[in-house]
Amino acid sequence: MHKWYSHLPANFRYEPNDKMVYSESDRQRKMLVMVRRLFVDYQIAHVPNGGQRTKIQAARLKADGVKAGWPDLVITGPCGWVAFIEVKDANGTCKPEQKEVLAALALDGHPCGVFRTDRALHDFMLDMGAKLRVKYPHDFMERE
DSSP states (O other): OOOTTTTSOTTEEEOOOOOOOOOHHHHHHHHHHHHHHHBTTOEEEEOOOOSOOOHHHHHHHHHTTOOTTOOSEEEEOGGGOEEEEEEOOTTOOOOHHHHHHHHHHHHTTOOEEEESOHHHHHHHHHHTTOOOBOSSOOOOOOOO
């Protein structure tokens, strides 16, 4: 079966589905905490882009620059290092807009991907050249 991301360069990762019971929100919080504890020279922020809105609210947000499909997390670091992270729960899949944005970011050379666990994000950041500098220890999510 052809995967939508198979043509993307090595700066893109897709973490496969898992069986852990963590919600997407819980997974995202673990990733935020992990980056803040283990990569203290990096900044991480959530881009609130989803949720239910009225048509008027949606129009206002679009006019303000909200873009459908934009990744959940942005991580910045020294020397212009920037990564874009889409967080999914155990069986979450990307919407067409998310696939389009992630593909464009990857083809532009940015580290980016779809992640389900803090461990996979940690390993990806190291692979993409982020420098580990630990402030506090971190307990990673356990795969079942």
